[in-house]
Amino acid sequence: MVDEKIRVLIAKLGLDGHDRGVKVVARALRDAGMEVIYTGLHQTPEMIAEAALQEDVDAVGISILSGAHMVLVPRVMRLLKDCGLSDVVVFIGGIVPDADVPALLDVGVRGVYGPGTTLDAIVEAFRQEVAGSERT
Amino acid sequence: MRIVEQALKGDRRAIARLISLMESGGPEARQALSRLYPHTGQADVIGVTGAPGTGKSTLVNELAKAYRHQGLTVGIVAVDPTSPFSGGALLGDRIRMSEVATVPGIFIRSMASRGNLGGLARATADAVHVLDAAGYPMILVETVGAGQSEVKIAGMAHTTIVVQMPASGDGVQAIKAGILEIADIILVNKADLPGAEDAAQALEAMLDLGSVRAERLRDELLGVGGSGADANDLPGPWRPPVLRTSAIRGEGIGDLVTAIEEHGQYQRDSGLKAGRDRKRAMAELRHILQSTLLEHLLRQIPEKGLEDTVERIVVREMDPHSAAQKLIAESGLTRDSLCSCC
Numbered sequence: 001m002v003d004e005k006i007r008v009l010i011a012k013l014g015l016d017g018h019d020r021g022v023k024v025v026a027r028a029l030r031d032a033g034m035e036v037i038y039t040g041l042h043q044t045p046e047m048i049a050e051a052a053l054q055e056d057v058d059a060v061g062i063s064i065l066s067g068a069h070m071v072l073v074p075r076v077m078r079l080l081k082d083c084g085l086s087d088v089v090v091f092i093g094g095i096v097p098d099a100d101v102p103a104l105l106d107v108g109v110r111g112v113y114g115p116g117t118t119l120d121a122i123v124e125a126f127r128q129e130v131a132g133s134e135r136t
Numbered sequence: 137m138r139i140v141e142q143a144l145k146g147d148r149r150a151i152a153r154l155i156s157l158m159e160s161g162g163p164e165a166r167q168a169l170s171r172l173y174p175h176t177g178q179a180d181v182i183g184v185t186g187a188p189g190t191g192k193s194t195l196v197n198e199l200a201k202a203y204r205h206q207g208l209t210v211g212i213v214a215v216d217p218t219s220p221f222s223g224g225a226l227l228g229d230r231i232r233m234s235e236v237a238t239v240p241g242i243f244i245r246s247m248a249s250r251g252n253l254g255g256l257a258r259a260t261a262d263a264v265h266v267l268d269a270a271g272y273p274m275i276l277v278e279t280v281g282a283g284q285s286e287v288k289i290a291g292m293a294h295t296t297i298v299v300q301m302p303a304s305g306d307g308v309q310a311i312k313a314g315i316l317e318i319a320d321i322i323l324v325n326k327a328d329l330p331g332a333e334d335a336a337q338a339l340e341a342m343l344d345l346g347s348v349r350a351e352r353l354r355d356e357l358l359g360v361g362g363s364g365a366d367a368n369d370l371p372g373p374w375r376p377p378v379l380r381t382s383a384i385r386g387e388g389i390g391d392l393v394t395a396i397e398e399h400g401q402y403q404r405d406s407g408l409k410a411g412r413d414r415k416r417a418m419a420e421l422r423h424i425l426q427s428t429l430l431e432h433l434l435r436q437i438p439e440k441g442l443e444d445t446v447e448r449i450v451v452r453e454m455d456p457h458s459a460a461q462k463l464i465a466e467s468g469l470t471r472d473s474l475c476s477c478c
Contacts (some may be wrong), residue, residue, distance in 0.1 A: 003159065003160055003250065004159055004160055005159075005224075005248070007156075013173055014222060024215075026226060027226065029224065030219060030222065030224040030225060031219070031221075031222045031224060031228045032222065032224060033222045033223040033224040034224045035218075035224060035225045035246075036224065036225065036226050036227060037246050038226060038227070038228050038230075039230060039231055039234070039237075040231040040233055040234065042234075043234075044238075044401055045236055046238055047238050047243050049239060050237065050238050051230065051244075053149055053152055054148065054151075054229075054243055054245055055150055055152065055157065055245065055246060056152035056153055056156040082474065083149065085149075085150055094232070095278045115333045
């Protein structure tokens with residue numbers, strides 16, 4: 001009998017200290033049957049990549065509201081690639097201007113979900129993208 | 137298997153993938169485990185348990201720092217409960233260990249209990265085997281926030297630390313059976329809070345009430361003192377030290393590290409280690425036999441047969457024990473079962 005669960009890393013990237021939203025998302029993913037590793041505040045790109053590696057996650061959800069996403073997110077994506085984790089699905093949530101989204105998608109982010117996104121939409125996005133990536 | 141070879145060399149990604157494989161279970165996992173098992177048996181496994189919120193994760197963080205400072209690499213397995221309703225989990229132990237999260241030589245893996253009772257996940261033992269085989273000399277295992285009955289860690293760890301905190305019960309509480317009995321070391325954490333001295337004294341009083349005989353009985357039940365050693369030849373039984381720590385302030389950790397070393401030495405000197413190793417292997421074997429046989433049995437029973445049986449139980453036509461006997465007899469798993477046509 002094989003027991004598969006979706007494992008997700010949820011992290012606050014950078015100096016941004018607002019964690020209410022990310023905790024709501026973490027809880028929603030838990031209630032949707034996923035195993036959520038919540039790393040908390042003030043994560044560096046290195047901490048996120050290392051955690052993703054050790055925890056062998058299927059997806060990473062990054063919350064960032066500080067405006068530093070264009071500097072920090074590409075760094076995360078590069079580190080994930082260096083660790084051999086390019087197939088890990090990465091989502092960004094928080095405050096990201098529409099104009100920045102294409103650049104983030106270009107570096108490999110799978111989706112950007114700003115204010116107003118429903119929890120159902122987030123859960124569904126994780127489910128679909130992880131199923132679609134079929135990591136072996 | 138390439139992933140096993142890589143993990144044996146210490147490749148962290150391979151270790152992580154292998155632990156996931158163990159969690160999933162199945163024939164590939166079993167194959168991997170049989171390949172790496174001969175390489176296990178080197179690590180010291182320290183169990184950390186205690187009620188929710190007593191500071192276990194923070195303590196594990198401090199212990200990992202201390203061992204790393206000694207030049208040792210450390211593997212950490214931190215277990216959190218799976219929701220009985222959604223099947224999901226919020227694994228929030230790692231968050232307390234951010235100090236050591238990117239230290240080279242420290243590997244942290246969060247595991248969900250996935251419905252397992254006793255404080256650990258089914259695959260926790262296998263995860264420990266992976267880290268052991270990969271060469272981590274110290275492995276710290278943190279159980280779920282445990283109540284009085286989550287005692288499985290004692291069967292897995294060489295040294296079990298039970299973490300208490302002030303104002304969580306009086307002298308009577310301290311003599312209740314269960315978790316306090318499995319402690320090799322008892323910690324009063326958050327010792328900076330009021331009530332810490334009272335807590336420590338209640339625990340010392342509890343230990344004073346225990347007799348030498350009771351401690352020997354405990355050791356026997358935990359499987360130590362095997363191979364016919366004469367009771368008179370053994371050193372006196374181990375009295376768990378009651379230590380005071382404040383993990384968040386990093387206080388008391390040095391004494392804890394010393395106590396762990398002393399307990400390890402005691403087990404080697406007294407020859408009790410061998411008995412405990414045997415007990416550990418027996419516990420693991422029984423656990424695996426239990427789940428394997430159950431799976432095997434359930435595969436023999438057609439789904440409808442199972443549902444009909446459940447229905448009969450619900451309407452009180454049959455009691456659960458008789459129903460189980462009937463299913464086992466009909467499954468053909470027992471040699472003297474009746475043929476299925478009867």
